[in-house]
Amino acid sequence: MAEKSKLNLNRVPIPKQAPEVRKRNFNEVALGYADEKALEEASRCIACKKPGCKEGCPVNVDIPEFIKAIEEGNMPEAVRILKSKNSLPGICGRVCPQESQCEMTCNLAKKGAPIAIGRLERYVADWERAHPEITKQQKGQISFNDKKVAIVGSGPAGLTCAADLAKLGYRVTIFEALHVAGGVLMYGIPEFRLPKIIVQGEVDYVKSLGVEIKLDNVIGKIATVDELLENGFDAVFLAPGAGAPMFLDIPGENLSGIYSANEFLTRTNLMKAYRFPEYDTPIQVGRRVAVFGAGNVAMDASRCALRLGAEEVYIVYRRSKAEMPARLEERENAEEEGVIFKLLTNPSKFLGDERGRVKAVELHEMELGEPDASGRPRPIRKPGSEFIMEIDTAVPALGTRPNPIIPSTTRGLKLTKWGTILTDEVTGRTSKDRVWCGGDMATGAATVISAMGAGRRAATDIDTRLRNSN
Amino acid sequence: MYKILKREVLVPNTVYLKVEAPEIARKAKPGQFVILRVDEVGERFPLSLTGWDKKEGAVEVLFLIMGRSTMKLSSLGEGDCIMDVVGPLGRPTEIESYGNTMCVCSTFGVGPAITLVKALKEKGNKVVSVMEAKDETYLFWEDRLKSVSDETHVVLGDGSRGKHRQASQFVKEYLESGNKLDRIFIFGRVFTMMECSQATKPFGVKTIVGLTPIMVDGTGMCGCCRVSVGGETKFTCVDGPEFDGHLVDWELLIKRKRAYLIEEARAFDLWQLDNLRRIAELSELPERVSVV
């Protein structure tokens, strides 16, 4: 590697589609580094003796090492290093909240120019996808043992656990409720942020390891967890996510034209309503859309609404900008595309027309008071500040709770007071013998990378347990 | 892929299918439904289970041709495959020894009604069945329902069988003449369910209805199927589909069911244009009928 004479603090920007163009199409917004740009960014890494970056990554990717491989032009090696810790780099590179993880703890962050680790990760994954012959060589032959593991849910937690166990020789079957595998990556996160072809690629890779994926299988209905254990599975890993939507719980919320973010995004992404009537599933957006909440989900919903043809899209949030939970990058993308932020504002009721469709929402202003249990200032309603905003569509994007189907049909699973399954953080064990859990079902709504990490830890513990069982 | 083993056009707008799905057949119970997706571009939509055959590994459904999805489904023949069939979804019907029970059904409700009547009989209940149809042309499976019920009454909309034109009128008169019912179940058109619920309310008869809001996933993930029951919002796919008919907000259900009328008509017309040949090949030309 060339000597680094002085620090280069010019982070290489990633090319994007122009806002006025992209806000009307579903193609990916960020276009990815070209080779020379990736090299330029990689060469900014100073290969720290004590690399802060690694500590910020929930799965401890060997960041300086894979960056060095890029710099040396040894892409197969970069792929190998990356994949030894992170089996879904094409996804994480795109959707990890890097600014609060690896890039926050990069030693250059203090100087305001952390290495663009996520973008480099994405670059390596995209290179791999363009050179499929390389991974084929690396995979080698797997010899199966006679142990069977069932995995419930094919989101990042389930896919990671499946891949790890398959590599160790277990016979793995994933049961997935929907008609495609991928979980939130498929039905929630929109195409323009995470192209489905990339998720499909990762799913195909997991299948190529010999994992069987049974779609259209709702565990708890077609078979219970207990039945899986009785019918030949040695272990079960539960990764059903936290898919049940929350609503505002205010009058008028059941009017037509009010969609939970889950429904809005599922219709759009999974069912491809943006291609209606070529695809059969319809969606209605109208002219004015109000999205309630300010997390990643709200950003995704508002940006989808624009792309579905809405003229004005509002994010209505009861706290201020500083408290918005969405990633900075997504917030900026939304702003650039023209999403309007109505901060310190909260809805009190929806008003409908004679056909039962929403036509307006009553909003009121808020002030910030003392910090509440979450440590954020408590929003308080300003008396007499009510006003009416006409809307055609409303999307409450308030987060999700665990779906009760698994807990209510499985004997002896202890739950937490939030309805999540009580799970040991390190091993993924639950209160039930031979049953592990991970991802959003164990933690509540979190991130792709933390779900992956949980899948990986559970795979390790399942392996230890089953290896020692005879 | 789920293979169609048997197909029958029951009446001009209603088709019966038996579909290979051994795992669903093994677990199915009365009151449950499946979600189907006919092809790659298809929407997800629910159909009640009309029966299941554990030995043959098959489930049965029957459906009214309403729009694009059901039309598409009706255009498949024996040996063809449905892309996705998910189930059994929803909570099974609560079946106990109630005593005197009644089962009312209209249109596709005949399917779920027959499975329920059988199960009610097994628990020792007396079951009076009431079937409602527009006229003789649209009446099917009368003999089947008769063979499992203690008593069966047919009510036709043209008044050609007895004096009643709606099942709700029959129910009302039945109760007014002093007959006792411990529980009544109603399946099929929303109007049948709503009006029968209104008829039983003054008599305090526990009334169970199988609601049919628009659904997407059918697993509690989207909230599209929300209904209001006793002032509380419920998700039909996981909390239902059966609820107390006296507590259902019918107006809301009907309005939500009609939310996509324009889009549905457009999708239906476009599909028909693209498939004129296929439609012509189908023996009976289906008629579009409203179930709300």
Ligand SMILES: Cc1cc2nc3c(=O)[nH]c(=O)nc-3n(C[C@H](O)[C@H](O)[C@H](O)COP(=O)(O)OP(=O)(O)OC[C@H]3O[C@@H](n4cnc5c(N)ncnc54)[C@H](O)[C@@H]3O)c2cc1C
């Ligand atoms: C719109 C949206 C945007 C997001 N954006 C980001 C982001 O930018 N960055 C980030 O890091 N995180 C993001 N997240 C969060 C992230 O997607 C989740 O934390 C992560 O997907 C959780 O993974 P999981 O494997 O636990 O579950 P999921 O991804 O939820 O997958 C669970 C799977 O299990 C299936 N399932 C459920 N119940 C059953 C059952 N009974 N039987 C069979 N299968 C079942 C479900 O259908 C689903 O496919 C976002 C989430 C949403 C909703």
Ligand SMILES: Cc1cc2nc3c(=O)[nH]c(=O)nc-3n(C[C@H](O)[C@H](O)[C@H](O)COP(=O)(O)OP(=O)(O)OC[C@H]3O[C@@H](n4cnc5c(N)ncnc54)[C@H](O)[C@@H]3O)c2cc1C
């Ligand atoms: C639990 C449940 C059980 C049902 N069982 C049966 C049955 O056994 N036989 C039967 O014929 N019908 C049944 N239905 C109704 C059936 O799902 C709809 O008739 C069907 O989806 C119509 O689709 P379409 O595209 O042909 O018609 P469209 O033209 O799209 O719609 C016609 C009407 O059907 C309803 N509908 C549309 N899309 C959906 C959807 N995704 N989910 C639910 N309803 C929708 C709407 O009210 C709409 O106005 C059931 C519905 C539910 C919720």
Ligand code: SF4
């Ligand atoms: S997995 Fe996520 S947190 Fe870890 S290095 Fe990659 S982008 Fe950063």
Ligand code: SF4
């Ligand atoms: S902390 Fe930053 S500069 Fe240091 S090795 Fe990690 S990525 Fe490179």
Ligand code: FES
């Ligand atoms: S259909 Fe989605 S929650 Fe019931």
